[in-house]
Amino acid sequence: MRETVRINKEEPQYSVAAGVTFAQVDAWFGHTIRDLKMDIIYPEDSEKVYPCIVWICGGAWRVMDRSAHLAYLSELARSGFVVASVEYRTTNEEIYPAQLTDVKAGIRYLRAHSKRYNIDSERFGVMGESAGGYLTAMAALANDPAFDVGEYLKYSSKVQAACPWYPPTDVSAFPYESAAEAAASMESLLLGKNVMLYKEDAIRICPVAYVSKDAPPFMIMHGTKDDTVPFMQGELLHDKLEEAGCDVKLIAIEGANHADYQFFQRETWRRIINFFHEKLGYAR
Numbered sequence: 503m504r505e506t507v508r509i510n511k512e513e514p515q516y517s518v519a520a521g522v523t524f525a526q527v528d529a530w531f532g533h534t535i536r537d538l539k540m541d542i543i544y545p546e547d548s549e550k551v552y553p554c555i556v557w558i559c560g561g562a563w564r565v566m567d568r569s570a571h572l573a574y575l576s577e578l579a580r581s582g583f584v585v586a587s588v589e590y591r592t593t594n595e596e597i598y599p600a601q602l603t604d605v606k607a608g609i610r611y612l613r614a615h616s617k618r619y620n621i622d623s624e625r626f627g628v629m630g631e632s633a634g635g636y637l638t639a640m641a642a643l644a645n646d647p648a649f650d651v652g653e654y655l656k657y658s659s660k661v662q663a664a665c666p667w668y669p670p671t672d673v674s675a676f677p678y679e680s681a682a683e684a685a686a687s688m689e690s691l692l693l694g695k696n697v698m699l700y701k702e703d704a705i706r707i708c709p710v711a712y713v714s715k716d717a718p719p720f721m722i723m724h725g726t727k728d729d730t731v732p733f734m735q736g737e738l739l740h741d742k743l744e745e746a747g748c749d750v751k752l753i754a755i756e757g758a759n760h761a762d763y764q765f766f767q768r769e770t771w772r773r774i775i776n777f778f779h780e781k782l783g784y785a786r
Contacts, residue, residue: 524538538607540568554621555627562688566633589604593691603651610650610653640709642720663720665723673705676689676697710742729760736754
């Protein structure tokens with residue numbers, strides 16, 4: 503049996519550039535240097551420019567895998583975006599703010615190479631889960647030039663929309679039962695000191711401390727039964743942004759625990775795609 507068909511070109515071909523080095527950082531107690539890398543899904547379409555979504559993997563700031571969610575990120579890309587999943591240093595390498603400066607370095611790299619990947623440099627979104635949700639919120643809110651270090655400093659690290667999933671937003675408000683419990687927490691490892699005993703220092707690393715009326719649009723996603731990062735953490739950021747008069751929506755996923763299956767359903771990703779289309783626009 504033979505069949506001849508005509509296929510019309512309605513969308514571009516998408517490619518994955520895996521393991522792209524975007525920065526170099528000190529490693530092994532400062533004696534060596536290692537690469538920070540990202541995976542980029544982009545359209546081979548030189549006739550248009552596309553909004554870029556930066557994805558930040560979670561893992562309690564202790565572990566991360568930039569390639570873990572590429573199956574979902576590819577669907578996001580094919581909805582009209584360039585998508586880049588960025589690596590950052592974990593707390594066994596460096597404490598805060600290294601994680602934030604790494605993410606911002608990735609954003610600047612993408613702007614610097616926007617022509618290579620057909621990116622609209624004026625339309626950047628950021629999204630991440632858990633520790634990556636925290637870094638999403640910080641990347642969107644913390645615009646102090648002190649957080650921009652390294653290469654490509656003439657390019658901005660600001661973003662125009664943010665979608666954090668179950669983010670820690672005020673580590674000083676976590677319900678620790680004792681200072682000893684707090685000392686062993688992932689939040690204390692991030693700060694480099696006990697967040698229960700050094701609350702003033704702890705609040706200075708929190709997204710809620712950086713909220714201003716100039717914040718970009720936010721869509722916060724959080725499970726109501728989260729036993730790792732309490733749902734209250736998402737509420738705190740939502741309420742703070744709302745009080746400042748910002749564009750913000752909190753999507754409370756009923757009955758969902760931390761990183762639960764509900765976050766990986768088509769309905770969830772449809773909401774995410776619609777949010778970024780609305781706030782960043784379609785490729786022009």
